[in-house]
Amino acid sequence: MGDFNMQVDWENQVGTGPQERDFVECLCDGFLEQLVLEPTREKAILDLVLCNEPDLIKDLEVNEPLGGSDHNMVRFNLQLEREKGRSEVSVLQLNKGDYGAMREELAKVDWKDTLAGMTVEQQWQVFLGIIQKVQDQFIPKRKKDSKGRKGRPWLTRDVRDSIKIKEKYNIAKMSGLPEDWEAF
Numbered sequence: 202m203g204d205f206n207m208q209v210d211w212e213n214q215v216g217t218g219p220q221e222r223d224f225v226e227c228l229c230d231g232f233l234e235q236l237v238l239e240p241t242r243e244k245a246i247l248d249l250v251l252c253n254e255p256d257l258i259k260d261l262e263v264n265e266p267l268g269g270s271d272h273n274m275v276r277f278n279l280q281l282e283r284e285k286g287r288s289e290v291s292v293l294q295l296n297k298g299d300y301g302a303m304r305e306e307l308a309k310v311d312w313k314d315t316l317a318g319m320t321v322e323q324q325w326q327v328f329l330g331i332i333q334k335v336q337d338q339f340i341p342k343r344k345k346d347s348k349g350r351k352g353r354p355w356l357t358r359d360v361r362d363s364i365k366i367k368e369k370y371n372i373a374k375m376s377g378l379p380e381d382w383e384a385f
Contacts, residue, residue, distance in 0.1 A: 202250045204272060211235050211246050230374070232367055239263040241273045248275050253363055257281065291342040298340035306335050 207224050208217040214229070216222035228235065233251045236258055241248035252258055261277035310331060316324045366385070373381035 202248075202275070204247055205249050206247050207249075208245065209235075211238070230370070232363060232370075236261055236277075237263065237275055239273075241275060242271060248272055250275060250277060254360065289344045292345045293336070294341045294343055300339070303335050303339045306338070307331070 205224070207221045209215065209221050209225055210217070214225050214235075216225045228251065232253045234253070234255050235246075236250045236252060236255060237246050237248060240246055241263055250258060250261060257280050259278040259280045261275070264274045264276055266272060267274045315331075316327060319327065369381075369385040373385040
């Protein structure tokens with residue numbers, strides 16, 4: 202948020218000069234949206250609220266200037282909600298697994314007969330089921346608090362996904378390779 206003094210047609214996202222065009226391109230590269238839609242000084246939108254998660258910004262309004270300012274005041278609420286509640290998840294204690302016993306148990310399986318007459322997908326499902334059963338039998342688990350993101354309530358799954366998309370975009374933009382653009 203701030204006074205950027207950029208002459209930009211925000212409806213069409215077009216800058217009037219080279220600096221403004223670079224600014225708009227930078228915002229697009231960063232997946233940022235400009236959310237102020239009313240003029241903040243005379244007929245221009247100079248005071249901006251930029252966000253990569255527009256749903257975080259609520260009740261945005263442009264009000265009369267504050268004090269002796271020649272810019273209108275921009276007010277909004279930032280909607281940050283912590284994920285409520287904690288849940289426990291089971292985590293494998295791989296360092297305590299009895300891998301010798303696992304090998305012995307898996308050696309007892311007649312794979313040829315067990316998987317005979319099945320499609321590849323069915324074979325995979327049966328194989329996976331057997332492996333998971335043996336894993337549950339010989340690798341202990343412990344309960345872990347899934348609170349996660351300690352001290353970073355803003356780092357939601359959507360934000361992490363957006364960061365990954367941005368990284369793919371930057372790679373594609375820098376390399377210019379068709380396969381990078383396809384991965385993006």
